[in-house]
Amino acid sequence: MSDTNVEKIVKPEEEWRQELTPEQFYVTRKKGTERPFTGEYHDSKQPGVYRCVCCGQELFDSETKFDSGTGWPSFWAPIQADSVKTEDDRSLFMRRTEVLCSRCDAHLGHVFEDGPEPTGLRFCMNSAALKLDPETRNKNNA
Numbered sequence: 001m002s003d004t005n006v007e008k009i010v011k012p013e014e015e016w017r018q019e020l021t022p023e024q025f026y027v028t029r030k031k032g033t034e035r036p037f038t039g040e041y042h043d044s045k046q047p048g049v050y051r052c053v054c055c056g057q058e059l060f061d062s063e064t065k066f067d068s069g070t071g072w073p074s075f076w077a078p079i080q081a082d083s084v085k086t087e088d089d090r091s092l093f094m095r096r097t098e099v100l101c102s103r104c105d106a107h108l109g110h111v112f113e114d115g116p117e118p119t120g121l122r123f124c125m126n127s128a129a130l131k132l133d134p135e136t137r138n139k140n141n142a
């Protein structure tokens with residue numbers, strides 16, 4: 001499957017609810033946020049590729065993960081520019097940029113402009129939206 005030609009995955013909410021844990025469903029399909037320092041990956045340094053917990057699309061390489069101190073897994077770039085998409089989020093009296101899986105529209109987290117070089121971006125993700133795949137290496141960096 002080519003990541004540059006993203007084929008959408010659309011499922012009824014009930015189907016997602018059956019396939020996901022309550023926490024995964026709340027975060028990805030209801031735009032929820034897990035409590036900081038509680039997720040599986042916030043301090044993980046295991047190498048691999050982080051996939052969308054809903055549809056399996058490759059989202060982030062562990063090479064771009066950094067310790068943001070926020071309690072959420074943070075990355076300075078997606079694995080491909082079109083792996084994720086962003087939307088304006090004005091909820092909770094804030095202006096933020098929401099990050100979603102480009103294939104299945106899963107809510108992943110938000111992106112901020114206070115990240116490290118080389119991009120200066122901080123993709124602040126929910127562990128519950130991700131699934132680390134330690135077997136897959138990013139072929140583009142091989």
Ligand code: FE
Nearest residue numbers: 052055101104
């Ligand atoms: Fe997805």
